[in-house]
Structure formats: structure tokens, C-alpha cells
Amino acid sequence: MTSVKDYIEEAKRCVRCGVCKSICPTYEVLRREPASPRGRVALIEATLGGDSLKGSYLRHIRDCTLCGACVSACPKKVDVPALVLKARQERAENLPSFVSFALKNVLTSPRFLNLCARVGGKLKGVFFKPVENGLISRFSLASAGGGRLFPELAAEFFLDRARTKSLSSVKGARTGFYVGCGVNYLLPEIGEATVKAIESIGEKIAVPSAQVCCGMPALSYGDVATARELAIKNIEAFDSGDFDYIVVSCATCGHALKNVFKTLFGDSPEFKERAERVAKKVRDITEFLSGIGYKEKGKRPETVTYHDPCHLRRYQGISEEPRELIKKAGYAFKGMKNPCKCCGLGGGVAFTNYALSQKIAAKKAASIAASGADIVATACPGCIIQLKDALHRSGVKARVAHVVELVSD
Numbered sequence: 001m002t003s004v005k006d007y008i009e010e011a012k013r014c015v016r017c018g019v020c021k022s023i024c025p026t027y028e029v030l031r032r033e034p035a036s037p038r039g040r041v042a043l044i045e046a047t048l049g050g051d052s053l054k055g056s057y058l059r060h061i062r063d064c065t066l067c068g069a070c071v072s073a074c075p076k077k078v079d080v081p082a083l084v085l086k087a088r089q090e091r092a093e094n095l096p097s098f099v100s101f102a103l104k105n106v107l108t109s110p111r112f113l114n115l116c117a118r119v120g121g122k123l124k125g126v127f128f129k130p131v132e133n134g135l136i137s138r139f140s141l142a143s144a145g146g147g148r149l150f151p152e153l154a155a156e157f158f159l160d161r162a163r164t165k166s167l168s169s170v171k172g173a174r175t176g177f178y179v180g181c182g183v184n185y186l187l188p189e190i191g192e193a194t195v196k197a198i199e200s201i202g203e204k205i206a207v208p209s210a211q212v213c214c215g216m217p218a219l220s221y222g223d224v225a226t227a228r229e230l231a232i233k234n235i236e237a238f239d240s241g242d243f244d245y246i247v248v249s250c251a252t253c254g255h256a257l258k259n260v261f262k263t264l265f266g267d268s269p270e271f272k273e274r275a276e277r278v279a280k281k282v283r284d285i286t287e288f289l290s291g292i293g294y295k296e297k298g299k300r301p302e303t304v305t306y307h308d309p310c311h312l313r314r315y316q317g318i319s320e321e322p323r324e325l326i327k328k329a330g331y332a333f334k335g336m337k338n339p340c341k342c343c344g345l346g347g348g349v350a351f352t353n354y355a356l357s358q359k360i361a362a363k364k365a366a367s368i369a370a371s372g373a374d375i376v377a378t379a380c381p382g383c384i385i386q387l388k389d390a391l392h393r394s395g396v397k398a399r400v401a402h403v404v405e406l407v408s409d
């Protein structure tokens with residue numbers, strides 16, 4: 001789909017059967033037709049066709065987590081997330097100016113992004129107080145996330161570490177590592193575990209220093225120009241290496257590199273071809289380790305359940321590999337109810353409608369508690385941050401970890 005006409009045609013394929021409603025996480029919480037996939041399709045069809053619905057329309061479009069659950073349930077496979085993204089793109093000029101500034105100027109400049117992160121780190125004591133597993137706001141304002149558990153910035157960002165820098169151009173490395181912002185700034189232990197897991201099987205790994213944000217935050221807000229600028233920088237960073245594989249430990253970044261970059265260059269055959277070449281090499285770390293035959297380890301005492309990130313299961317079709325790795329790492333596996341239900345983070349909803357995001361996350365926390373597992377594993381830094389907050393709010397004691405941390409331990 002490229003033109004508005006294509007999107008209207010896509011919306012018209014909806015036969016209004018309503019099958020998608022029961023599976024949509026936002027409809028499950030809000031119980032209103034415009035908050036369902038069917039309602040969103042109707043709103044988008046009307047507005048892309050010319051009607052102006054403004055305020056409430058924008059809210060329902062912003063509230064979609066882009067989880068993709070509706071597409072898997074829909075008998076016509078109507079691509080509701082693509083329609084939502086197009087609707088956001090059409091309204092991107094209405095973004096608050098600070099969001100627009102941050103997307104265009106901060107995300108595209110690693111130096112500026114690092115500086116902002118460092119200044120934020122210095123000021124954290126003014127706004128936050130430390131608790132187990134993170135920080136909470138000193139203010140009880142809902143807009144400041146009253147009671148929300150925020151992740152702590154890493155004392156030293158992953159890409160700034162001497163060991164990581166020494167891997168920026170490793171001779172003979174077949175495997176490149178795309179790190180992503182969540183791992184770099186907030187959860188560098190996932191980066192360390194990824195490097196350790198790959199080196200432990202005798203593979204050389206390189207971490208190109210020219211890599212930048214994958215652009216998904218910009219795309220979620222409808223800023224395609226910024227997403228494209230970032231995609232070009234990442235393609236330049238990875239397409240020039242002699243890599244057979246590009247490993248990613250973030251489900252969202254993996255989706256961007258595998259599936260999204262190649263859709264951004266309809267007008268540039270050169271970059272489309274390079275994006276496709278990069279996409280073929282991308283492997284989620286769980287997919288990579290399963291593929292090369294990760295060896296079984298001895299039994300461990302803890303039990304582990306698993307939450308499927310939407311961007312891994314629905315957008316990349318990876319669900320068995322992480323479960324298999326958890327078992328091979330020696331943990332007793334305990335399933336949870338609705339493991340592939342969205343955690344409420346996606347589509348920027350955790351920032352634009354935290355109340356809704358948390359109500360969705362509370363259902364996930366209840367499923368984790370009911371599983372009785374000691375650890376909830378997942379494969380996306382964003383989900384990890386969201387799950388930690390949800391478990392903290394619900395008083396559930398399970399530890400949250402990335403699968404690669406469990407297997408490299």
C-alpha cells in the first residue's frame with residue numbers, strides 16, 4: 001500500500017463482522033466500538049475519504065497498540081495496524097511541538113540523544129526516588145505517572161563501553177549486533193548477555209559504531225521522514241560489513257530491520273535493494289541461538305513463564321524458539337494464560353495514554369501471577385520495562401528477564 005487510495009481500498013475490505021473485537025486489548029478495557037479494530041477501520045475509512053473527525057478520532061487512533069492481534073483473527077486479514085499508522089502519518093503535523101522536535105532532532109543524532117540521556121541521568125534525583133527494580137516519580141500527578149516504575153538509565157551506555165568499542169570492527173566477524181536504544185541506554189545487561197551467548201558458541205561478533213535508533217518510535221507517531229533518515233543510517237552501518245547474520249535482542253528493532261525498512265524506499269530502488277539485503281540477514285537472538293543448536297544445560301531450581309512480544313510472535317512468527325531455549329537452559333517451564341496478549345506498551349500508548357496502557361498491563365500481571373512462575377521471560381526490552389512496572393503496581397514478585405540473560409547465565 002502506498003497511496004491514500006490503496007488504504008481506502010484496504011479499509012473497504014472490512015465486512016464489519018466484528019470477529020476482531022474479542023481479541024483487541026484496547027476494546028477489552030474500554031468496551032467502546034471506536035476503540036475496537038472494526039471501529040478504527042470505520043473511522044479511518046471516513047477520514048481518509050475526506051471527513052474531519054478531529055479530537056475523539058485522534059484519541060482512538062492514538063490508543064491502538066499496533067499489536068496486530070486483530071489481523072490474525074480477521075477472516076479477511078484486514079491490515080488494521082497499517083491503516084492506523086497511515087492515519088497517524090496523515091495527522092503527524094498535529095503532533096505536540098516538543099514531540100516533533102525530539103523525533104526529528106534527538107533520535108537522529110546519537111550525540112544529542114546521549115547528551116539528553118546524560119542530563120536526564122544527572123537530574124533524576126530531582127524527579128525520582130529509587131526503589132527495588134527502578135525509580136518512581138516523587139510527584140503523585142497522573143501526568144507524571146504517579147506510582148509508575150521507571151527504568152534507571154545505565155551508569156555507562158552499552159555502546160560507550162570500552163569492550164563494546166573494541167568490537168566495532170572485528171576482522172572475520174560473520175555476525176553483526178544491532179543494539180537498539182532500550183538495550184543501549186536502559187538495559188545494557190541484555191547487550192552483554194547477547195555478546196556472551198554468541199561468543200560462547202565460538203562465533204566472532206562485531207558491533208558497528210555507526211548504528212542509530214531503529215526509527216520505530218518515530219514511525220509509531222507517524223513521522224515517516226525521520227524513520228527513513230534513521231533507516232538509511234542503519235543500512236549504511238550494516239550493509240557495508242561482511243555479515244552473514246545481523247543479530248537483534250529487541251523484538252521491535254528486529255521487526256524494523258526485517259520488515260519495515262524495506263517499505264520506506266518506494267522511490268529509491270538502491271535503498272530498497274539494500275534494505276532487502278539487510279532484512280534477509282536479520283535474526284532475533286532466540287532464532288539465532290536455536291538455529292545454531294544451543295546446547296542443553298543442567299537443571300536449575302527456578303520456574304519460568306514466557307510473554308510473547310507482539311513484534312516477535314505476530315510480526316516475525318517466532319514463538320517456539322524462546323520457549324525451547326528456556327527449557328534447554330535447564331528451567332522448568334510454566335505456561336501462562338494468553339501469553340501473546342499485548343502488554344500495553346506498543347504503538348506509543350504507554351506514553352500517550354498511560355492509564356489505558358496500565359489497565360492492559362494489569363491483565364498480563366494477573367496471568368503471570370496465576371502461572372506461579374519465579375521468573376517471567378520475554379524477548380523485548382520494551383516489554384521488560386512495561387512488565388516490571390505492571391508487576392510492581394500489582395505486587396507480583398516474579399523477576400523479569402530477557403531470554404538471552406537466562407541462557408547466557
Ligand code: SF4
Pocket residue numbers: 023024025026027036037040063064065066067068069070071080081
Ligand atoms: S492492532 Fe491491536 S490494539 Fe490495534 S486495533 Fe488491532 S487488536 Fe486492537
Ligand code: SF4
Pocket residue numbers: 013014015016017018019020021037038041070073074075076077078080
Ligand atoms: S474481523 Fe476483519 S473484517 Fe471483521 S470487523 Fe474486524 S477488521 Fe473487519
